[in-house]
Amino acid sequence: MSPTPHPSRRGLIAGASGLGLAAALPTWASRDSPASAAPTTAGASAADASAAGVRPLADFTNPVLWQDFADIDVIRVGDTFYYSASTMHYSPGAPILRSWNLVDWEFAGHSVPRLDFGAKYDLDGGRAYVDGIWASTLNHRASENRFYWLGQTDFSRTHVYTATDVEAAWQRIATIPRAYYDAGLLFDGDTPYVAYGNTQISVAQLSDDLTSEVRDEQVFSTPPGIGTLEGARFYKINGNYYIFLTRPANGQYILKSTSPFGPYELRELLLDLPGPIQGGGVPHQGGLVDTPGGDWYYLAFIDAYPGGRVPALAPIGWTGDGWPELQLVGGAWGASYPEPDVPAPPRETRPMTGLDTFDGTALAPHWEWNHNPDTSRFSVDDGLTLATATVTDDLYSARNTLTRRIQGPTSTATIDIDHSALTDGDRAGLALLRDSSACIGLVREGGSTRLAMVDGIAMDSDWNTVSTGTERATADVSGTRIWLRAQADISPGAGRQAHFSYSTDGSSFTPLGPGFTLRHEWQFFMGYRFAIFHYATQTLGGSVRVASFDLTAP
Known part of the structure; x- marks a missing residue:
């Protein structure tokens, strides 16, 4: 004799009736007896569920999380x-x-x-x-x-x-x-x-x-x-x-x-x-x-x-x-289904986007480094300090590049950065990181600092660097604090554009450089990430302090 279906199944079928499911759905199952639960059909209505004392379920949309x-x-x-x-x-x-x-x-x-x-x-x-x-x-x-x-x-x-x-x-x-x-x-x-x-x-x-x-x-x-x-x-x-x-x-x-x-x-x-x-x-x-x-x-x-x-x-x-x-x-x-019928959560789920001010003394788990970091060359203390850890002209060889997944289909990352402790030859800023990359960053040379948008940073199919990039636009820098921004559209298709901008007050942003077309081939496997970088091209010793990283989506 088949057991009575669990109320959560009745609620799911009630919600599914408006989704155009097949006229007869396969048997629902519990872990104890997947083959013995009573068959259900899509013919039940929300009114039927309400009359039975079952809460109608809202729908969720796919993807459930648009991150990599x-x-x-x-x-x-x-x-x-x-x-x-x-x-x-x-x-x-x-x-x-x-x-x-x-x-x-x-x-x-x-x-x-x-x-x-x-x-x-x-x-x-x-x-x-x-x-x-x-x-x-x-x-x-x-x-x-x-x-x-x-x-x-x-x-x-x-x-x-x-x-x-x-x-x-x-x-x-x-x-x-x-x-x-x-x-x-x-x-x-x-x-x-x-x-x-x-x-x-x-x-x-x-x-x-x-x-x-x-x-x-x-x-x-x-x-x-x-x-x-x-x-x-x-x-x-x-x-x-x-x-x-x-x-x-x-x-x-x-x-x-x-x-x-x-x-x-x-x-x-x-x-x-x-x-x-x-x-x-x-x-x-x-x-x-x-x-x-x-x-x-x-x-x-x-x-x-x-x-x-x-x-x-x-x-x-x-x-x-x-x-x-x-x-x-x-x-x-x-594209949507009725949400799972589960017990009430113990608290609100923490969002996958929002403002990070690097509180405390450790990075939150949404951060991951490009390869292992040199732990002696960064610190978190109500802000993130990145000291140069590598002498290189290649972003892909620079240690202590800190990454965050992009929220799709479109999102914006903004960093608030103090660059007063840069030394000659330093490069620091915000990148769109993958096997074809671009960035907006600070360039310290000859005792002065300027801003540059660079694209064409690229690897070959064996993940060797074939180009360290080309400057597409520059801007003068005044003061020691600047906000750098990257906007990315990671929707599959012909668009796939990223754009960079900067601000001296944190509210009014000026575009810098042309749009960057994001590479969409699969062979690198990982998707694009926002990346905070700081590396030296001459000598170690410089540092930057990042006060915040803000990830926003429409």
Whole structure:
């Protein structure tokens, strides 16, 4: 006999009736019995829900967060959701976002405090662009109330970090001398398993303390007609084991078995599915998660360059034989769905935009450095002081460049900077940073300071610098305090323009230089970021003080 659907499901179907969903939706599921929940249809109305005493749900819109957070792993601990993503060469790595409703997200911390994987991550004798933290995995072991993060670097080794609180300092507890490529971590009770691989998919059982490998077997070989499958996420639901796999960058497939080591059946979840961002790609490479009330969702990312890869959310139903099915709107991933029916949050979610005055003595978790910083050359003390850490003429080789994700589809970053302590040869300012970059900055030469807009800063396909840029416009500077501004449109398509301006009073801004067309090719993987930089071209010793950074969106 089928149980009565949870009220949250009734509310979701009531809200879905106005979205044009299919006439009959697949079965909704709880974690305990995904295959046995009663089927529901889209025929219920908001009035029906009201008569039943169920609160009608508002709609959310996709993407749920228009910032670059790719290779998603999402979990729930109690009433709280956590989200881990790739950061490549940015440090600290593996950011953790937190939410209470899967729609509104805030920064909570990072799983990898420093990219402690070799000198190139310090910009010392090499560079680590497009290396580092990617397609890693986050999970929580309930028996010890502890979080674990696992990821490989440089195709050679896998690192394991842990913490009891995502906001606390994470500790590395192991480096396993093999690479679990695109890993997904599962705790089956207390036993840790890792699904991983590209085309040939394997499962490894780890020791209980996650410091060594106990067993490793290939469990699936991708049929040639599909091509590549990777990006594993590993689940156990109602006695079945599921490995979620992506077909980059246009599909998602599912493996299902009654044993972690197989044999596995294969089913397609989506392929070439239209996504909710105009000009963007197909939602893929994400994770499954359930709500406290037993509803299921799929959080995936959408290629949306030049901004990067941004998350979109959709509800999941279950077939009678235990396969997840994506809930579509008009044959596509919905631009909107009814919001998840979840408990009230303990507080308001902190915004992903706004004014940062660098209060206290540490950076907020929304900041990440381009490679590891030289910690002796910056300080936070109710303001950010950047002392030059590198002698170079190349922005891509300059240490202590501090970055912030761009809010899409359009946003503006403004810094308030005191440049009284610059020395000859120094360059400091605000950049749009990617493999093709531009900036507005202060140039100190011959005992005087001027302002310059520079573009054409570029790398080749091996991430070597091929151009340090060309000045397109200059302006005189008076006084020692200036506001620098960058406006960016990261909507996929023909626009993709950034513009720079400056102000001497913080309110009236003067444009400087031509518009800059943002590069939209995917090979660099990460999207554009706003970046605060200060480097020397002659000798170290200069510094700037940044009083604030303001990120605003229409």
